[in-house]
Amino acid sequence: MPISEFSLIQKYFANTGKSAYAASLSQGDDAAVVAVPDDKQVVMSMDTLIAGVHFPAETSAADIAYKALAVNLSDLAAMAAKPAWFLLSLTMPEVDEAWLEAFSQSLKQAADIYKIDLIGGDTCHGPLSISIQVTGLVDTDCYVTRSGARPGDLIVVSGQLGNAALGLTQPDLPKALNAKCCKALNRPTPRLCLTDFLQQYATAAIDLSDGLVGDLKHILDKSEVGAVINKGSLPVNDWIRQNNAFEYALNGGDDYELCLTISPANSSKVDTWNQANPDCPLRVIGEITESGYYLVSKSQNIDLSDAQGYQHFGK
Amino acid sequence: MPISEFSLIQKYFANTGKSAYAASLSQGDDAAVVAVPDDKQVVMSMDTLIAGVHFPAETSAADIAYKALAVNLSDLAAMAAKPAWFLLSLTMPEVDEAWLEAFSQSLKQAADIYKIDLIGGDTCHGPLSISIQVTGLVDTDCYVTRSGARPGDLIVVSGQLGNAALGLTQPDLPKALNAKCCKALNRPTPRLCLTDFLQQYATAAIDLSDGLVGDLKHILDKSEVGAVINKGSLPVNDWIRQNNAFEYALNGGDDYELCLTISPANSSKVDTWNQANPDCPLRVIGEITESGYYLVSKSQNIDLSDAQGYQHFGK
Numbered sequence: 187m188p189i190s191e192f193s194l195i196q197k198y199f200a201n202t203g204k205s206a207y208a209a210s211l212s213q214g215d216d217a218a219v220v221a222v223p224d225d226k227q228v229v230m231s232m233d234t235l236i237a238g239v240h241f242p243a244e245t246s247a248a249d250i251a252y253k254a255l256a257v258n259l260s261d262l263a264a265m266a267a268k269p270a271w272f273l274l275s276l277t278m279p280e281v282d283e284a285w286l287e288a289f290s291q292s293l294k295q296a297a298d299i300y301k302i303d304l305i306g307g308d309t310c311h312g313p314l315s316i317s318i319q320v321t322g323l324v325d326t327d328c329y330v331t332r333s334g335a336r337p338g339d340l341i342v343v344s345g346q347l348g349n350a351a352l353g354l355t356q357p358d359l360p361k362a363l364n365a366k367c368c369k370a371l372n373r374p375t376p377r378l379c380l381t382d383f384l385q386q387y388a389t390a391a392i393d394l395s396d397g398l399v400g401d402l403k404h405i406l407d408k409s410e411v412g413a414v415i416n417k418g419s420l421p422v423n424d425w426i427r428q429n430n431a432f433e434y435a436l437n438g439g440d441d442y443e444l445c446l447t448i449s450p451a452n453s454s455k456v457d458t459w460n461q462a463n464p465d466c467p468l469r470v471i472g473e474i475t476e477s478g479y480y481l482v483s484k485s486q487n488i489d490l491s492d493a494q495g496y497q498h499f500g501k
Numbered sequence: 502m503p504i505s506e507f508s509l510i511q512k513y514f515a516n517t518g519k520s521a522y523a524a525s526l527s528q529g530d531d532a533a534v535v536a537v538p539d540d541k542q543v544v545m546s547m548d549t550l551i552a553g554v555h556f557p558a559e560t561s562a563a564d565i566a567y568k569a570l571a572v573n574l575s576d577l578a579a580m581a582a583k584p585a586w587f588l589l590s591l592t593m594p595e596v597d598e599a600w601l602e603a604f605s606q607s608l609k610q611a612a613d614i615y616k617i618d619l620i621g622g623d624t625c626h627g628p629l630s631i632s633i634q635v636t637g638l639v640d641t642d643c644y645v646t647r648s649g650a651r652p653g654d655l656i657v658v659s660g661q662l663g664n665a666a667l668g669l670t671q672p673d674l675p676k677a678l679n680a681k682c683c684k685a686l687n688r689p690t691p692r693l694c695l696t697d698f699l700q701q702y703a704t705a706a707i708d709l710s711d712g713l714v715g716d717l718k719h720i721l722d723k724s725e726v727g728a729v730i731n732k733g734s735l736p737v738n739d740w741i742r743q744n745n746a747f748e749y750a751l752n753g754g755d756d757y758e759l760c761l762t763i764s765p766a767n768s769s770k771v772d773t774w775n776q777a778n779p780d781c782p783l784r785v786i787g788e789i790t791e792s793g794y795y796l797v798s799k800s801q802n803i804d805l806s807d808a809q810g811y812q813h814f815g816k
Binding site for chain 2: 192210211214215216217218219220221222224227228229230231232233234236238239240261262264265267271273274275277305306307308310311312313315317319320321322324326329331332333391392393404408
């Protein structure tokens, strides 16, 4: 007899995560119940990943699980919230126990690393897709939004940009670079290590899911400001620099690095951060202005004001 | 130019809902932020509806939206929680603005009625499916679970059972009955009106999504008890009674009525409720026992202990 939905959840998804905040009631009822400490606000986001749209159909179950959780955690990171609980709605064409074993083990691995507990959800029969809803906690009024950037603020990004898009579209890279880019694509690192930095110094923040140019535009729109990006300052790998393939860094999606703005008075904090955190380097790539949106380099200035990031329903 | 994801959300999904609890930060950022009153716990559930699985492909956009929210609200009702906020992940094969207009208007109607605000989510390109995550609030430790039923407790259900399954499978019903059954199928009423009753009197509760026999079994398993259901007491329409088609009431899914257990000392509360609430009648249909699971009638007793509700991946 095939496994029932109830047994399937029990077998594969019980005890996933190591949250600092145990649920009052977890999986196995009509809903989960959690208690929120008095000094915290609740931060909530939900993203769906669909086979053939958000990941190639041949992606491994382990990579799908890891990425599905990571991209949601990245939203919490951009708000400067700490992970607490998540819900999973898993739609599968069939019950493939080997696939489920790999998926659930990888999900558990990511949930343990980022200290977030799976407290509920459902499984359905249908085309492969994964919806995850994450809940984080943040000290009251310490969350960071897209709307606080001010003219003169420095624009800062974490990590390297363009690696995920390069991994998706360029299969013939040198071996070490290919491995790095595939990891960026399939196992992005939600930048939760930056939570305290953001709370202390960020005037605005967003995670880079659809590409730098489009995502930064959301900060500009919400903050009612402009920006100048210095092309030469973009943190990219040597291949992108040598091939002048900055398009990957500017418009390639799926990086899940953070883009934040900080007051120029805090510019030294970036250096201090970088000395202590070589695994998550920050780079100043430009400046917030009163208006306009430009990419500047030695040879030319490009007007970005009509540029858009990845469009889920085409341009 | 086709509408962008950002504009689409702005155009169709802004200002959906009339929650008593305004979000601190709603749609339009990486995540939403909400504040939880000190005396409340947070109740969370997520369900996905997939075209061709949870509703026929020809179902109207308005019915799909209404049902997607209602079935999630039904989970909150079963926990005795009050709705506060929800997230929507909407996957569509294309941007059909007429469809979106009907979908979003109906979603707004349901969100207004049940006082729940849409605070975030995403839209994706892919096979039609709707994931909704609902968050409710409940006075601390006043939620109701599946695990509190005790031998001697009365088993109570709301409304009529079997109408949704009848509407799905019997197109040739008399006109008025067909309308009633289609409404049960496409626009189920989450029994949030029972929240206070549940908090005061229910020892356990579940919502009937997969059929009475299977869903009550979850209460029995979690509470480590048995049950006897009296076939003659099942609240069904005349067609089911006259055709002896109790299978619809016993194993038909999608009713979204509540099944609860109460102490026999509170049996008079059911009569009091019914006098004041003719739109949501409660009916005692059986009793919790030490062990075993039976359907009893004048003619025979049927052992239900191996019965299962609707199985998402087949029996």
